[in-house]
Amino acid sequence: MASSRSMAGSLWDQIEPLLLRVERPSRYLGCEWNAPKVKEGDFRVVVAYPDIYEVGVSNLGLAIIQEVVNLLDGVSCERVFSPSTDMEEELRKEKIPLFSLESHRPVGSCDIFGISIPHELTYTNILNLIYLANLPVRASEREDGPIIVGGGYGTVNPEPLADFFDLFVLGEAEESFAELVELVKALKGKKGRQEIIEEASKIPGIYRPIDFEFSYLEDGRIAAVRFRGGENASLKKRLVDLDKHLRPSRPIVPFCEAVHDRLNVEIFRGCTRGCRFCQAGMVYRPVRERSAHLVERMIQEALQITGYDEVSLCSLSSTDYTEIKRVVSDLKNICKRMQVNITLPSLRMDGFSVEIASGLNAAGSITFAPEAATERLRRVLNKPIGEAEMIEAVVKAVRHGKRRIKLYFMIGLPTETDKDVSEIPKLIFRLRDAIRAEGLAPPAFNISVSSFVPKAHTPFQWCAQETLASLEGKQRMLRSALQVRGVNLSWHDRYMSTVEGLLSRGDRRLGRVIETAWRKGAKFDSWSEHFRFSVWEESCLENGVDIEFYLHRERDPDEIFPWDHLHFGPSKDFLFREYRRALSSELTVDCRFGDCYGCGACENNKKSHLLKGERI
Amino acid sequence: MTAGEALKLRVQLSKEGVLRYLSHTEYWRTVMMAAKRSGLPLVYTGKYRSRMKISYSPPLPIGFTSECELIDFFISHYISPAEAQRTLQLNLPEGITVLRSKVIGSGSAPVGRLIDTALYIATMKCGHALAKDLVSAVNDFLNSTEVYVRRVQPRSVRDINIRGGVHRLEVAEAKSVKECLLTMVVDDGTRGTIKPREVVDYLLGVVKADPDVIETVRIHRKALFQMRGGRLISPMEVRARSRWGG
Numbered sequence: 001m002a003s004s005r006s007m008a009g010s011l012w013d014q015i016e017p018l019l020l021r022v023e024r025p026s027r028y029l030g031c032e033w034n035a036p037k038v039k040e041g042d043f044r045v046v047v048a049y050p051d052i053y054e055v056g057v058s059n060l061g062l063a064i065i066q067e068v069v070n071l072l073d074g075v076s077c078e079r080v081f082s083p084s085t086d087m088e089e090e091l092r093k094e095k096i097p098l099f100s101l102e103s104h105r106p107v108g109s110c111d112i113f114g115i116s117i118p119h120e121l122t123y124t125n126i127l128n129l130i131y132l133a134n135l136p137v138r139a140s141e142r143e144d145g146p147i148i149v150g151g152g153y154g155t156v157n158p159e160p161l162a163d164f165f166d167l168f169v170l171g172e173a174e175e176s177f178a179e180l181v182e183l184v185k186a187l188k189g190k191k192g193r194q195e196i197i198e199e200a201s202k203i204p205g206i207y208r209p210i211d212f213e214f215s216y217l218e219d220g221r222i223a224a225v226r227f228r229g230g231e232n233a234s235l236k237k238r239l240v241d242l243d244k245h246l247r248p249s250r251p252i253v254p255f256c257e258a259v260h261d262r263l264n265v266e267i268f269r270g271c272t273r274g275c276r277f278c279q280a281g282m283v284y285r286p287v288r289e290r291s292a293h294l295v296e297r298m299i300q301e302a303l304q305i306t307g308y309d310e311v312s313l314c315s316l317s318s319t320d321y322t323e324i325k326r327v328v329s330d331l332k333n334i335c336k337r338m339q340v341n342i343t344l345p346s347l348r349m350d351g352f353s354v355e356i357a358s359g360l361n362a363a364g365s366i367t368f369a370p371e372a373a374t375e376r377l378r379r380v381l382n383k384p385i386g387e388a389e390m391i392e393a394v395v396k397a398v399r400h401g402k403r404r405i406k407l408y409f410m411i412g413l414p415t416e417t418d419k420d421v422s423e424i425p426k427l428i429f430r431l432r433d434a435i436r437a438e439g440l441a442p443p444a445f446n447i448s449v450s451s452f453v454p455k456a457h458t459p460f461q462w463c464a465q466e467t468l469a470s471l472e473g474k475q476r477m478l479r480s481a482l483q484v485r486g487v488n489l490s491w492h493d494r495y496m497s498t499v500e501g502l503l504s505r506g507d508r509r510l511g512r513v514i515e516t517a518w519r520k521g522a523k524f525d526s527w528s529e530h531f532r533f534s535v536w537e538e539s540c541l542e543n544g545v546d547i548e549f550y551l552h553r554e555r556d557p558d559e560i561f562p563w564d565h566l567h568f569g570p571s572k573d574f575l576f577r578e579y580r581r582a583l584s585s586e587l588t589v590d591c592r593f594g595d596c597y598g599c600g601a602c603e604n605n606k607k608s609h610l611l612k613g614e615r616i
Numbered sequence: 617m618t619a620g621e622a623l624k625l626r627v628q629l630s631k632e633g634v635l636r637y638l639s640h641t642e643y644w645r646t647v648m649m650a651a652k653r654s655g656l657p658l659v660y661t662g663k664y665r666s667r668m669k670i671s672y673s674p675p676l677p678i679g680f681t682s683e684c685e686l687i688d689f690f691i692s693h694y695i696s697p698a699e700a701q702r703t704l705q706l707n708l709p710e711g712i713t714v715l716r717s718k719v720i721g722s723g724s725a726p727v728g729r730l731i732d733t734a735l736y737i738a739t740m741k742c743g744h745a746l747a748k749d750l751v752s753a754v755n756d757f758l759n760s761t762e763v764y765v766r767r768v769q770p771r772s773v774r775d776i777n778i779r780g781g782v783h784r785l786e787v788a789e790a791k792s793v794k795e796c797l798l799t800m801v802v803d804d805g806t807r808g809t810i811k812p813r814e815v816v817d818y819l820l821g822v823v824k825a826d827p828d829v830i831e832t833v834r835i836h837r838k839a840l841f842q843m844r845g846g847r848l849i850s851p852m853e854v855r856a857r858s859r860w861g862g
Contacts, residue, residue, distance in 0.1 A: 005634075016634075017831075019679075020637075020678065024639070025637040025678060026638050026639065026642050029634050029635075029637060029638075031634065031710070032709075033646070033650075033709055253649060255638050255642040255643075255645070255646055256641075256642050257645065304653065305653065306649070306653070307648075307649030307650065307651075307652035307653040307707075308652075309652065309666070309667075309668075339658075339660045339666045339668075341665055341666070361665075364664060364665070
């Protein structure tokens with residue numbers, strides 16, 4: 001620890017005087033428990049998360065990647081997070097560049113700068129990170145300095161960010177990013193920067209945006225995507241076997257309370273429930289479970305070396321894990337002995353899930369996501385939860401001692417009518433009445449309503465996004481109907497959803513908009529206290545970008561999308577088939593335990609579901 | 617094991633190096649997670665969500681160092697203090713050192729309810745002239761019955777008389793290193809809290825110290841006490857009706 005601060009190039013002496021001028025200086029210390037030691041002279045990789053420390057340090061993907069890279073011989077991987085606004089002000093005032101947490105050396109002097117792209121509202125923070133590292137934000141203007149690589153969930157449609165990154169890692173990066181680091185390390189000093197980038201772009205799963213060229217029709221739609229003739233025309237995401245990657249094995253324990261202040265252990269990746277709005281459910285296919293004994297081993301070992309008092313079994317739908325009963329039963333005893341609580345996020349709304357979750361943690365709250373209040377609309381979404389199941393779930397939850405029930409709904413869904421929205425309060429009242437009818441005191445209902453944003457690589461990628469005026473009307477309707485005791489209503493800012501929608505299905509022309517918005521001061525756009533919609537409106541106007549074109553237009557069936565050349569599993573044909581089925585409220589069953597319906601995820605990735613147990 | 621068993625492991629720790637930038641909650645969270653890792657026989661409380669049963673000393677402001685951070689871990693059975701110290705130290709990050717530990721039986725109040733007084737030492741770069749001025753300012757301070765400082769907080773601005781809470785105040789000059797040492801014994805804990813930084817800033821304001829001098833101020837918490845009849849008693853020395861004490 002002390003040695004890394006005194007390492008050549010460390011900015012610690014300049015940073016330390018700033019620490020008492022900013023809120024929560026521990027964000028900038030590094031040296032947390034289990035933080036890796038870096039070696040001077042190693043090939044240097046810095047991985048970044050474009051939000052403040054407390055958010056970024058909770059990110060499982062970043063923790064996995066850092067550990068994977070640190071295992072490579074002669075390579076040190078450090079972290080950096082967005083400095084909070086007060087720290088950024090100090091850094092700019094004192095002309096101190098962005099620094100890594102582990103050695104406090106400038107990020108700009110590393111060899112590879114990997115930036116996680118978690119969601120659309122962090123795009124301006126990404127530009128800010130590059131700028132604070134004293135690097136030109138546009139890839140075309142960078143002649144030297146680290147190779148900037150984007151990865152994570154946001155690479156599902158990286159096109160709006162294409163101008164700013166040298167390379168993207170598509171899909172799960174455990175193997176491909178490590179291969180990239182090895183290659184760049186081997187070529188360092190032997191070839192020029194551009195040659196190294198070109199070589200790296202040949203690695204499967206690595207995407208160099210300049211290898212593809214877009215042309216546009218007069219009406220703004222994409223005319224064609226032309227491959228410029230590099231070697232990696234087949235751009236498929238990479239997938240890994242979770243049993244071969246038991247990471248992170250030494251989770252870093254932050255000094256402060258992080259947003260997910262617990263040990264997070266993945267039990268499986270992928271989900272084939274087939275919810276048509278869910279991007280993660282589409283792009284992480286097929287399902288790959290981790291063996292139960294390895295899950296248990298990881299948890300026991302990590303608890304001993306971290307000291308956490310809570311462990312979360314992470315996945316897209318925890319109770320779908322075929323070994324959930326066994327794991328929960330085994331862990332209950334272990335965790336009781338170790339005084340550790342177990343939580344299961346992402347629960348299905350049914351009695352089985354409630355039984356499992358309540359057995360772990362009797363009191364407190366439980367969260368479900370029915371998404372829509374009418375059975376018809378839930379069929380459109382392919383999330384066919386019956387009302388009887390919902391009632392069973394909430395009654396069981398209350399019987400098990402839950403005093404708060406959180407329900408997630410969306411408005412602005414495809415085919416949604418005012419009636420569907422007005423059913424939300426009615427459904428909540430029916431659930432409350434059903435609890436009362438069982439002689440139980442109704443819990444507090446926390447209702448969270450978000451505005452639906454159609455996403456790339458989902459069956460709803462052809463849909464128009466609801467207009468601001470319509471969303472406002474629906475929110476008003478809900479606010480007036482849900483002003484009752486015991487029901488707390490909250491919603492996502494519809495203006496934020498608009499920017500999210502603009503970028504989620506955006507193309508390369510939006511790079512200018514992002515840059516303009518950032519230059520006008522946009523950052524931390526997912527934070528209500530920092531978000532300014534007017535900046536985005538002005539930026540679109542200045543760059544001749546019509547928000548309506550990207551948001552409120554239903555796409556033609558054969559329209560070329562900016563992400564069509566990037567293959568994340570399900571084929572476009574399958575997605576369109578699903579879209580048609582959605583419009584006629586037809587259900588598609590989970591292929592995990594039934595017949596294959598040919599989504600293409602298994603064939604395209606030469607992998608199939610990897611289940612460790614039998615259907616529950 | 618229940619919380620009713622009142623055996624406590626009292627540990628005295630330091631806060632030094634870069635960890636002085638941890639907040640009160642961050643510091644104790646770090647210590648508690650280290651205790652959990654170290655496998656001490658800790659007692660937990662809470663019906664639904666188990667929480668470690670502990671009691672700790674009054675908050676130390678961010679940036680201060682200390683050699684007297686105190687925590688009582690409620691433990692289910694006796695453990696040798698030396699062994700507890702060894703295993704805890706192995707699990708603590710650099711910047712936190714276990715200085716002493718002892719097992720305390722029933723009859724002694726937890727540390728959070730004992731402490732009411734603290735000894736702080738503030739050091740700052742200063743020449744001989746400023747040191748002389750400080751001596752005079754300290755004398756004036758001690759001869760006053762009222763010393764008001766303005767406390768600005770996010771939702772309030774108040775003028776507070778800090779004089780009553782300052783029990784001892786001395787200034788010494790270390791000529792060789794051109795430093796002044798300001799030693800103060802102030803209320804800190806159950807009887808209220810005098811912020812040492814406010815005392816220092818008040819005195820530096822009186823002597824019209826340059827901002828360069830103010831920048832160099834470093835404050836260290838040297839000791840915590842319980843004041844009994846005018847005597848200062850260390851919580852590590854508090855007698856308890858215990859067969860383990862001492």
